[in-house]
Amino acid sequence: MVTTQVSQASFPVFHGVGRYPGGIMEQRYVGRSGLSVSRVGLGTMTWGRDTDGDDAAAQLRTFVEAGGNLVDTADVYTGGDAERLLGRMLRDSFPRSELVISTKAVVTPAGRRPRDASRRHLIAAVDASLNRLGLDYVDLWQLHTFDPEVPLEETLAALDAIVTSGRAVYAGVCDYTGWQLAAAAVAQRNASGRVPVTSAQAEYSLLARGPERELLPAAEHVGAGVLAWSPLGRGVLTGKYRTGVPSDSRAASPHFADFVRPYLDERSRRVVESVTTAADGLGVSPLAVALSWVRDQPCVASAIVGARTHTQLKAILTAEDLVLPREIREALDDVSSPE
8 A cells, every 4th residue: 555654734724604505615724724625626628619608607507606715727727718717707606805816837738849848938828828818817826737848947946036026926836747747846946936836736636646746745845835736636536437327427528538548547447446335334425435535635735626417516515524534545545556
């Protein structure tokens, strides 16, 4: 079993006031910063393509009513349409003060290179995101991936400029390894006046436990909170693929099939069966078991869910009250332990 020497002691928790059938949406500080976010975040990767404007608005409304506040997007989600859609909602329907808006830049699928963490690109990217969102600033701005072609010092200087200019309040990284996170955090700490690395976003679930090897210990060491994306194992941990691939699922979609396929193997099947068994014993859904497991892991500030439909999001939010018994959590640890 992969284990980590991390604890919740240095990551304070407090309770929010939003109510939803099933309980109160708990909020947590992100690492050792003062930024507080709901322990379930709302992802927007499908907004503007698989999720239309009406459904996206219904999702955001239900999420806010549940006490959720973290909304995560990126400049490349559906070619910028996710940010545009969110921006229209912020102008028309939702008070800016109730939400923590998080976005990202570095990935450049339409550019001459797959990623660009140069100062020139990052400054232009954050301005373009703010224009699409219709905002003067975002709460959390993240480097979407590590770029080995650009000196880390240049990238971090741009990060610092973006925060000190007021374009963002906090800064974070996404899909960094443990050593990359540590290098960035130490460099920021050693440079006088630099903004700290507040968060580290990574794929983390019962089917993707790689972050436990070095990212989680590194995050605790540098005081960064972990934002777990795809906590439901790209949808596989809901059990929807146990008997095949539903025609309306992501695995049947031409633009998501390759994304889901790695988790349709034999190891994943065994984990899903264990999750289903635990869910049957507790009288809850497999989704609730899988989400609760990752949501309550040490260092995790929020688990970001990317519901395709409003109905899916409502099912996710009903898992708020579930706390897995120690015996079930340990059994799931064992069956999902990577080789």
